[in-house]
Amino acid sequence: MYEKMQQHLQSELAAIQEAGLYKNERIIVTPQKAEIKVKSGQEVLNFCANNYLGLSDNAHLIEAAKKALDERGYGMSSVRFICGTQDLHKELEATISKFFKTEDTILYAACFDANGGLFEPLFTEEDAIVSDALNHASIIDGVRLCKAKRYRYANADMADLEAKLQEAQAQRFRIIATDGVFSMDGNVAPIDKIMELAEKYDALVMIDESHSAGVVGKTGHGVTEQYNCLGKAEIITGTLGKAFGGAIGGFTTGRKEIIDMLRQRSRPYLFSNSIPPLVAAAGIKAFELLQESNELQDKLHENVDYFVAKMKEANFDIKPTQSAICAVMLYDAKLSQEFASTLLDEGIYVTGFYYPVVPKGEARIRVQLSAGHKREHLDKAIAAFIKVGKKLAVIK
Numbered sequence: 397m398y399e400k401m402q403q404h405l406q407s408e409l410a411a412i413q414e415a416g417l418y419k420n421e422r423i424i425v426t427p428q429k430a431e432i433k434v435k436s437g438q439e440v441l442n443f444c445a446n447n448y449l450g451l452s453d454n455a456h457l458i459e460a461a462k463k464a465l466d467e468r469g470y471g472m473s474s475v476r477f478i479c480g481t482q483d484l485h486k487e488l489e490a491t492i493s494k495f496f497k498t499e500d501t502i503l504y505a506a507c508f509d510a511n512g513g514l515f516e517p518l519f520t521e522e523d524a525i526v527s528d529a530l531n532h533a534s535i536i537d538g539v540r541l542c543k544a545k546r547y548r549y550a551n552a553d554m555a556d557l558e559a560k561l562q563e564a565q566a567q568r569f570r571i572i573a574t575d576g577v578f579s580m581d582g583n584v585a586p587i588d589k590i591m592e593l594a595e596k597y598d599a600l601v602m603i604d605e606s607h608s609a610g611v612v613g614k615t616g617h618g619v620t621e622q623y624n625c626l627g628k629a630e631i632i633t634g635t636l637g638k639a640f641g642g643a644i645g646g647f648t649t650g651r652k653e654i655i656d657m658l659r660q661r662s663r664p665y666l667f668s669n670s671i672p673p674l675v676a677a678a679g680i681k682a683f684e685l686l687q688e689s690n691e692l693q694d695k696l697h698e699n700v701d702y703f704v705a706k707m708k709e710a711n712f713d714i715k716p717t718q719s720a721i722c723a724v725m726l727y728d729a730k731l732s733q734e735f736a737s738t739l740l741d742e743g744i745y746v747t748g749f750y751y752p753v754v755p756k757g758e759a760r761i762r763v764q765l766s767a768g769h770k771r772e773h774l775d776k777a778i779a780a781f782i783k784v785g786k787k788l789a790v791i792k
Contacts, residue, residue: 416730417750422740428452428642430768432745440745441773443763446638448611448720449692450768456685457641457678464677472670476503477659480670488676491683492634492649495617496609497627500655502662503671507606507635507646508534509664514602514633514648515542515571517661524567526560528552528574528585532604535573551578554589561597570599571631576608576619580754580762582721584612588623602631606646610639611720616686616693622718630654636675640682645671695767696720699774703765706778711791715760722763724781726790732759735788742780 412418423435429452432442451457464484474480489501504510511534515525523544527535530551539546545567547560557572564570572594574585587603594601605618613621616639620626631654636645648658658665686692700720707714707724715723726732732748739746739761750759763777785791 444747448639452642460681461674461678464674468673484676498649499652501649504646510633510646511538513662513664519544522568524564524570573602576605577719582717584718600630605634692767724761729759744780
């Protein structure tokens, strides 16, 4: 049987390569930071990591992880409810709750698991999930695992959301599900207006703050801070794998009874190992650093404003952004691959995104800024974009 399947897969893979859409992994041989070295020996500037606050190689996080490794061991070898819970897990959950001003928190191996295990334990065929059209794949998959009635509204379109909420009045419970920052475009969900519609139509609100926590808002508390809604959303999901150190681990934080039910019935939580103690300890330290100082968020916001302004001056087509994500639109999939490859030759490490990660005809380079980037890093990247942009006739 496999010979038949093998031929099919080989044909499909060949077609992907011919279309210029084959994804190759470039191997890094240094810690994740602004300046990295790839396996070929080339030293490049990294503009495609989710390392928004530059904490992936932070000495304080590394020290906390090493201390936990010595004192608590390497791994838990168990799920939480059997014998996989340490004091560090509970401390991290309390720390996250304090940061988001919520009642309780539950940890997962990743935010993909948090979103995948969220909806099914809470909602049935009597209920409704109203989801933004550009939500992350993990939210989409989580919704698919649930029997609730599904509604989808156009990205950040409040008129369409209201229309869907009106339709959903036929169901028992309703929840609006949205990313805080939409990772491919960089735009922010209008949480203030979403909260208003939720109150008007008796709905809950779920926000995935993976690309916004630590980034958006004056002190990096995410979109709920930006729109003065801290603690008001019933459910927030997020990750430790981006701004908060970049390792692994996700979480759901929110109303106490919701978190209690997830502990009882959320399958990714019940059937996956606990995050390692060293990750929990480093996560605690990351949140502590953010509470002590706003220096990293200020630097990040300064870097984003500078980079976006200079790229617009150079006449690149930039999606409106309120985050650390700058989408440089190229529209053609092959062009995005060629552009990224040519930039690598210039010492700039970025990735081209194309269908199915983004809609057909919407290919782009997604530049991700970090507090770890220095002004000279930004200037080198901008100069390289201009050079390659002219070479490939993207700009004049």
